[in-house]
Amino acid sequence: MTSSVAWTDSSATIAGVRLNYSRAGSGRPIVVLHHDIGTVDRLPFYDALAGGNDTIVVNLPGYGKSERPEWMRHPRDIAAMVQWLLHDLNVKNASVVGLGFGGWIAAEMASQGPSDFAKLVLVGPMGILPPQGYILDQALVNYIEYARAGFHTDAAFASVYGDVSIDQLEIFDVCREMSFRIAWKPYMYSQTLPHLLGGVRAPALVVVGEHDQVVPHSAADVYVTALRSARKEVVAGSGHCVDMEKPAELAGLVTKFING
Amino acid sequence: MHLMYFTEQPMSAYSEKSGKEFGATALMFSNSNYDPVEGSRLYNQYLEEYIWAEECGVDGIMLNEHHNAPFCMQSQTNVFASILAAVTKHVKIVILGNPLPLxxxxxxxxxxxxxxxxxxxGRLVSGFVRGGGQEQLANGVNPAFNRERFIEAHDLITKTWTQPGPFRWEGTHYQNRVVNPWVVPMQKPYPRVWIPGVLSKETIIWTAKQRYPYICLNTSIEATKAIWETYDxxxxxxxxxxxxxxxxxLIRVHCQMDEEKALENGRQFMWMQGEFTGLAHPVWSSPSGYFSPTQRRNFVQFATGRAINPRGEPTYRDQLDSMLIIAGTPKQCIEKLRFIMRETRPGIMALWGNDGFVSPTDSKECIRLxxxxxxxxxxxTAKELGLNSPFEANAPVHLNYSTDLRQPARAAE
Incomplete structure (x- = not known):
């Protein structure tokens, strides 16, 4: 996808691994952590955030362009690496926006540093065993079916991925392999995270797509209950990937919450 | 030449119609289609056939293991190996193999x-396998670490068999603070290890570097020769x-005195559409991280239905013509098997005799022939061609026990 925003692509070596990130805009810093299917380079949602904030989109280690740390065994390791990156970039008091799997990473970061972040936005966050339903098991469906499950409509999916190129399929596979390496069992959740969320001081906004077929809404409810200061918003007409399906609506919610 | 009898132990008493309607006979095909009463009957039938095979003079009985699928009833290969250890007297019990990563x-x-x-x-041959992709999912085992777990488990097992305990194992995937089992094999240094496979070049190379025999699982003659080039x-x-x-x-061979009956029964090898894994599901059979990264581009296309099965979909006639399946009278079978022996020069052969719905009577007659x-x-023929088995050649169990290396043995990778 193209962008009218002037993004700068950079990399940093963290824990011996090359970590890529894109940065644009100015204002209060926002760190964006992507889904388990990786991210395309430019998205309207990212552009919208960069319109009023210093926005850093991190390519998570092992996903997309960033190198795979062979030693990594848990999403908490990613959280520590992103914290390290922010320290090296001298980014302080940032807000973190975690998308799906990235929501889990964001929650881990916040639990590790309860006072480190200004605001926390978790969008369809994984990381907690839903009391009702299960997180969709991507091991049982093909790459396109899984990515498509993140959208409520075919049109929204096609607007981002088109016919899904073979290169994109390979990226999906690389991302899936990394997810298996660090979140295979228990699948896509932590048994300890719920007990640690109570320490987080940052106000939190938990957003879910009305038609999320990947992460049951009940997981978001647990987040809202476990965090000290959190509320939930439901974006109508969206699937799991609210950032790609309803970018303007989500950007509005996020910027109002962070900058308000 | 070491000659074994093999059957997949087909769970033929299931609803084929249900399998076809579901679209796969693996992993997620519901076990409500499984009838344990029929399972009991078939287990005992196959046990009788193994005992009969020994009486008929086979050198070994080859066993294997699969999960969540009707094409193979053995979900624990060590169970049948244990039974055969007690009820047979002479045959080698050849497990090909225990899926180590599981x-x-x-x-x-x-x-x-x-x-x-x-x-x-002392009749055990302890083969090891990585296990298929869907075996990982059926057992909740991470496919992304399949090869690492295979190699580490192998190293731990062989160390357990050869180094006096107690010792400590602090590996990447396994940590055992006390390794000191009193039960160790009677064969020294340890039972022969054979490695079966089909596709993975990495496994072929690893096997060759251990000096373990590699067993080609019904590969074409051309593919078999290519495997030997890599191995060599x-x-x-x-x-x-x-x-x-x-x-x-390993080759599928159904033998009857009557050619027509042999051909009719041989068609049962197609009961799973000629595939090893029945109606396979490409995502389940090749989960991310399981296959070599060098094959990623091919597999993602296969998994999304954009490419055909890399094994192709040959018909029964195709497979008869290419000798992937042999069906005929003893004379016809011998002639074709001799051709394969001359072309591929194995010292170990497994004859996969019966599959699908072949009747117990015909199965036993096939085994007899x-x-x-x-x-x-x-x-x-093997004598004429100098095709000696590892036993006849007194081959070292592992590279480390070689006495004929052209250079000092290195630690096998």
Whole structure:
């Protein structure tokens, strides 16, 4: 996808691994952590955030362009690496926006540093065993079916991925392999995270797509209950990937919450 | 030549219609389609056939393991190996193999195999496999670490078998603070290890570097020759020149005195559409991280239906013509098997005799003909061609026990 925003692509070596990130805009810093299917380079949602904030989109280690740390065994390791990156970039008091799997990473970061972040936005966050339903098991469906499950409509999916190129399929596979390496069992959740969320001081906004077929809404409810200061918003007409399906609506919610 | 009898132990008493409607006969195909009463009948039938195979003169009985699928009833290969250890007297019990990555405790597996070896009085051949992709999912095992777990479990098991305990194992995937099982195999240094496979080049190279025999699972003659080229090159790198004792071959062969009946029964090899894994599901059979990164581009296309099965979909006639399946009278079978022997020069052969819905009577007749007519003829041919088994060649169990290397043995990778 193209962008009218002037993004700068950079990399940093963290824990011996090359970590890529894109940065644009100015204002209060926002760190964006992507889904388990990786991210395309430019998205309207990212552009919208960069319109009023210093926005850093991190390519998570092992996903997309960033190198795979062979030693990594848990999403908490990613959280520590992103914290390290922010320290090296001298980014302080940032807000973190975690998308799906990235929501889990964001929650881990916040639990590790309860006072480190200004605001926390978790969008369809994984990381907690839903009391009702299960997180969709991507091991049982093909790459396109899984990515498509993140959208409520075919049109929204096609607007981002088109016919899904073979290169994109390979990226999906690389991302899936990394997810298996660090979140295979228990699948896509932590048994300890719920007990640690109570320490987080940052106000939190938990957003879910009305038609999320990947992460049951009940997981978001647990987040809202476990965090000290959190509320939930439901974006109508969206699937799991609210950032790609309803970018303007989500950007509005996020910027109002962070900058308000 | 070491000649074995093999069957997948087909769970033929299930609803084929249900399988076809579901679209896959693996992993997620509901076990509500499984009838344990029929399972009991079939288990006992196959046990009778193994005992009969020994009476008919086979050298070994090859066993394997799969999960969540009707094409193979053995979900624990060590169970049948244990039974055969007690009820047979002479045959080698050839497990091809235990899927090592599925084990959460390789030390216990080492103990189990040690028991089988002792109860059988030293007749165990302990093959190891990575296990198919869907086996990982059926057992909740991470496919992304499949190869790492395979190699580490192998190293832990062989160390358990050869190094006096107690010792400590702090590996990447396995940590055992006390390794000291009193049960160890009676064969020294340890039971022979054979590695079966089909596709993975990495496994072929690893096997050659251990100096373990590699058993080609019903690969085409051309593919088999290509496998030997890969194996031979890797073997040369570590200082030995492999021979027939390093080569094994599994082939589907159904034999009857009546050619027409043999051809009719041979068609049962197609009951799973000619695939090893029935109506396979490409995502389940090739989960991310399981296959080599060099094959990523091919597999993602296959998994999304954009490419055909890399194994192709040959018809029964195609497979008869290419000798992937042999069906005929003893004379016809011998002739074709001799051709394969001349072309691929294995020292180990497994004859997969029966599959699908072949009747118990016809199965036993096939086994009789294979054991009493076909195998004796093949042994003569093997002598003429110098196709010695690892036992006949007195081959080292592992590279580390070699005495003929052109350079000092390196630690096998």
């Amino acid at each position: 084990s959460e405790n390789p030390v216990q597996l080492a103990e189990t195999l040690g028991m089988i070896d002792m109860i059988s009085k 090159a890797a073997a040369e790198e570590v200082g030995y020149t492999p021979g027939p004792e390093n080569r094994g071959y 294979l054991g009493q007519e076909v195998m004796p003829a093949l042994r003569e």
